Amino acid sequence: MKSNVLKKRLSLWAMLLSLAIAGAAYATSNGVDLSVSPEVSGTAEGQVRMPKEQDRMALNYVNQPPMIPHSVDGYQVTKNTNRCLQCHGVQSYRATNSPRISPTHFMDSDGKVLGEVAPRRYFCLQCHVPQADAAPIVGNSFTPAPGFGQ
Template sequence: MKGKYVVSALLAAVVSLAAFAEVTSLRGAQEIGDTNTVAPIKPVPKMQDKLALEYVHQPPLIPHSTEMVQINPSNNGCLQCHDVDKYRRTGAPRVSPTHYMDSNNKILSDVAPRRYFCLQCHVPQADAAPLVENTFKPAGKFGQ
């Protein structure tokens, strides 16, 4: 019983300290009620060279615009060029074999539902300044 009181007291202390901590955001010093000007979306070139991967299992970045690519439950525009039976004809990189496995590593005939929405992991490359400082350094051969 005494342990519950100690834990509760410690939790209350942490919560009260957090209430006094200064909270910052990417909006800067702008108040919530102020009118916010939205930065323009960075242009993505129609085609560009592929960027090097920075870490093991990093999803490759998309070297072209995805503005006209439609992905919804009934259609995946990425598979028009990248599917296993189409990539040779289009010259696009093939979808990884891991995308045809379910969560139990069973091989499927179509892209697994958990891998169907490509833009959850793969994003277009854009030449944009980082929003926050990043000190990440690629390991070994990565980033070359």
């Protein structure tokens, strides 16, 4: 029994490795330089200096998760604690003058309203990212939706 499980796992890893190699070969053959490092400012290569606090940036499209206008260095978000909710939680947002967490964050995947933040919305940094005025790592031609991004 263990032998079959081991064979399946090895097959899966071999397939994933093959896909990664094929993807890199395809990108390289189509002129994509995989060794490009971003041009960023900061103290160490590859790190962007995050401002402690700044104005909120405009959204670029409907339902875009707002970006975080402050540093999150040292913030702890684990299954037992969420530093973001100390300021943005339902009981604390008024005292800290912070935006309140959206009511949608209290709904489970079936639309049922919960008494606390839904597990799928608990890890804030999976959708909300710190904003930085940094050069894009990969160039793109994205333009904000009409009426957005101003």
